[in-house]
Amino acid sequence: MTNAIEAEGLIKNYGDVRALDGLSFSVEEGTVFGLLGPNGAGKSTTVKVLTTLARSDEGKASVAGHDVLREPSRVRRSIGVVAQRSGVDRDLTGRENVRLQGHLQGMRGRELDRRVDELLEQLGLADAARRVARTYSGGMQRRLDIAMGLVHGPRVLFLDEPTTGLDPEVRAAMWREIERLKADEGLTILLTTHYMEEADQLASQVAIVDRGRVVAEGSPAELKASLDGEAVHVELDGANVNGNVDAALRGVPGLRDVLVEGRALHARVDDGARAVPAVLAALDSHSVPVAMVTVARPSLDDVYLRYAGRSFAEADKTDQKEENE
């Protein structure tokens, strides 16, 4: 069994900000690997390093058997990249976009033309091929991005946040396309996403990234199974009542990994049905009003919560704020 991607101890600083902090993982050939984490966790930086766009300060990485720092040209020949920011030239037609990309990958003449037509057909862009990309919908532009990433027949495909900003239906179509690519073409796909359900649906292995490190790795099922019991989420109805909540929950038996973030309370228990009445009673006795309670099998959200020490939604919000500042 060989690995299509290996990253070991990657460190990357932007000025004072450490984007990658010793990030390591490996991806087996022919699989879909999900790099999952909130905005600003270091996913895009990882993709930039692995696709030779950026250089890591420390650590080493290889893609398709080639070292990204020493043999960037060989890496570039073996990879297709669909970046988070679309690389479509809006003033060219769909066909011209794909053709130019193939040309820069060293393809010429009839071989190139055949491949371009085939891809546009496959991705449902044949009818729009002669229109400038400015007129394309968001989903069409994304499919055009994928066509450009695939034109030279890469062995490894990088998809950086491929469905961000797409409608639910378009997202579902994109998921089917990614599954087809894996099944039909035997591609190795590195997918970054901050949608839990996307990683759950598409990836056979997942690495959860937080603050530039991998905090958990495994198949989605393994990761969820590593959290025994059930997840309890309580939405509190009221102002910041931290002290009260902590005091109230101290006495509830079997309650683990308790985390309070603003009005949200997360915890895990062995048996949800039995624990919920106790939790509610405890909160009630400390006069903490409750708006909603849910009990569920652990999701990847809970896995993130467990390993990153904060909820995914909260991390996504704060990191986005930091990015905008």
Added chain:
Amino acid sequence: MTALADTWALTVRDLLRLWRQPWFIAIVLVQPVIWLLLFGELFQRVVDIPGFEGGDYKQYLVPGVLVMTAFFSSGWNGMSTIEDLERGVTDRFLVTPARRWPLIVGRLGQNAAQVLIQSVVIVAMALAIGVSFDGGVLGVAAMVVAALLLGTAFAALSNALALVARQEESLIGAVTFLQLPLTFLSTAFMQEELIPGWVATVAEYNPVNWAVVAGREAAQAGTDWGAVVGYCGLLAAFAVACTMLATRAFRAYQSSV
């Protein structure tokens, strides 16, 4: 060979983009004509200044307007690079095995085509208003070559700046800051004998002036070909240096992403 083919493909891409902006083409073609007619009218009495040699200011002006047009429009060449950076197009190109220099030279090819077309318009307009080129076809061709070399140099500089600054505002600021001073620190509008000594001294080191002097020398009768070739050689060396600088600027960009 591969790199040359990539250069050509990228030049074609930029020309296609240009072709799809008819308003831009109209402006590019009309503006130099306005310079020629406006300045020719505005400054027509310059020939009356004692010490001005030659009797027709429009005749004097043509090489200046030609070079100024090449200089002005080439300075904006980096704007396409900034657009590409913002759209993620540059990143997409950089993760292909293509060499770096075609990414710059391809764009310079489009710029050269644009300057060439503008030059043809100016020469045709000049002929239409009665300017005669005593240097003949060869002289006119040499004048256009000087303008092309200057335009290539400043287009390359514009791209270098675009890759380093990566902001439209910075590029606009730098280009507008340089355009008029470099144009007027030359003999584009006034003969060397009539400009202050210090301006003449600065002009000797000003590439814009090299192109103006070479162009004017080539276009007139009794061309000193040694001077034309000398200045064009300087301009060519300057253009090559700027192109290498712009290619290097990809490293600066990549160390920031």
